[in-house]
Amino acid sequence: MFESDRPIFIIGCPRSGTTLLQLMLHSHPRIAVPPETRFVIPAYFHRKVYGDMREPENRRRLAEWIATGKGTKFHELGLDPQEFVEEAVHAPGSLGSVIGTAFAAYARRFGKPRWGDKRPSYFQHVGTLRRMFPDAQFIHLIRDGRDCVASLKEMPWYRGNVYTAVANWAEAIDFGRRHAAELPKDSYFELRYEDLTADPEGALRALCTFLGEEYDPAMRDPREVASIAVPPHKVWHRNTHREVTRSRVGSWANRLEPWEISLCETVLGERLTALGYELSGAPRASREHLSAYRSAAARRRRVRWKRQARDRISRLREPGPVAAMLTRYQRLHCVAV
Template identity: 65%
Template sequence: MLHSHSRIAVPPETRFVGSAYNKRRTFGDMRLASRRLALAEWMTGERTKFRELGVDKDEFIRQAVDGPGSLGSVIGTAFKMYADRFGKARWGDKRPSYVKQVDILVRLFPDAQFVHLIRDGRDCVSSLKEMPWFTHDSFHAMSIWAEAIDAGRRLRKIMPEDSYYELRYEDLTDDPATELKKLCYFLEEDFEPAMCSPHEVASVAVPVHKVWHSNTHGEVTKARVGSWANRLDAWEIRLAEQVLGERLEDLGYELSGAPKPAKEHLLTFQKTVQKRRRARLRKHMRDRFIRLREPGPVAALLTSGQRAVAGLPQQRIESELPQRVM
């Protein structure tokens, strides 16, 4: 829907943003051209999904090396070139896990705006179970949704109103025009009716091999709303409504009144939550340690907003609004 806007480009999931950030000590000081070259070459390698941007590899490497000396600038250059493919002024990126990495993304892109699309947790668990790339079980799927909702709650409290926005999947599919008008107001963009017909650009924005996104190639549909009732096993419904119930009701989702789950299922879920919490804590502590010995600048210096945050003089740019991550 956002990619259907004449000023906004949102590519398929690239999955190199977080990895590049976590490897920043390996790549070193981005003020050195040789280090920018090393990062750019890694980003275009076989282990990332850079090719899905449809951006010329050699030209990206050249622009990254010639660009500003910061980690975010090298990463942002790839997205800027993607937006340039379509003659658009702004770019975005999407991953469900980003809601738990906002502090990192703000470090990379200080003028970022974030859009959190929320969906009924039971439907999310149903969908995750069916994804060919999801290797965990339903206990993990429920924990993942709870983590995302809790992260969103924290963001609502600490993020400026012009930086963080939430909307529900169910509302968006029920009345796309109304919800997209609200979203465009947040993004400081004019609403465009083409956004309600995203299937017209799906062949560009959604790679053919991502068969789990097949619905994006058709009209906006509500068919999957509430489909959890037929896609989850009875024990999964009982457990989901027990461990996710307070969050579901807080977001306006009704519970079915399913019986209480088995004790062994509750225990397994609690163990999963603790395991995932320990893993997050380890990642957080590792990141904090690396911040003490960061090899070079992190924040992107590609837009007027980013340069203003850094206290640098403005450069002439084509767009009248900064390009921002969403």
């Protein structure tokens, strides 16, 4: 039987349970999913700085930035930086190959043949990720938007407010609808957090079928790997060190102010009901709150449009090959030219 070596990406609005899903997948005997790495998308958007990846010295410069650059989380992979750099220098000559080499090395650390990556904001960058990893599979984890907003409000690292949190969830769902319509069925899978926590085995069996993997019972209880795959300083993920629970499902009712519930249900109501979530019947949000939300959403759109415009210009003169040449599919279809 053919064993898949396709990369796996977990996407979704922040605070959707993506870390729990990361650990569940990392508990599979064939799949390794590290903590958030934070070098994939920056490496792509700065690819002109490093030049043509067919040149070994350019691969070295990029690999050294991945391993030691400010802002990357390479150190949390538990890999030897110099060993990774040398492996990347000898990797195939493309941007995706250098980046993929880091993940492949992480998977080997656990004796596993397949790797994944988790970063909620990847929902905005599926097209970019497919440029680098054309055979990638994407798992979109969806959680009740009101619970996501309530949780984001409480995070010490979250720099936004209720309005940006609402906009973030709306964007994740809208991007997801687009991905579901455009991507091949074997490349995109949606899973609700509420279903995952209500019936972990049933949800994970369906997910494994999508991934082309055999279900493993260890995935149901990922606490064993939490100490390895979740950095200790991320105290907001403390629940991942416990058994899977539904204690936070629907907790938005006690964590959001009445006006915040109104805002969520006014703005997100159609999306929530389409995904099977019931509305509370809260009154319509005030004009003031809706205006503040629209301003926040517009700012996010402008930032995204500017980034996309810059990337369209960059694509006119690529510095070198982008697609990885590491998996079976990639080696057959992605040739450095």
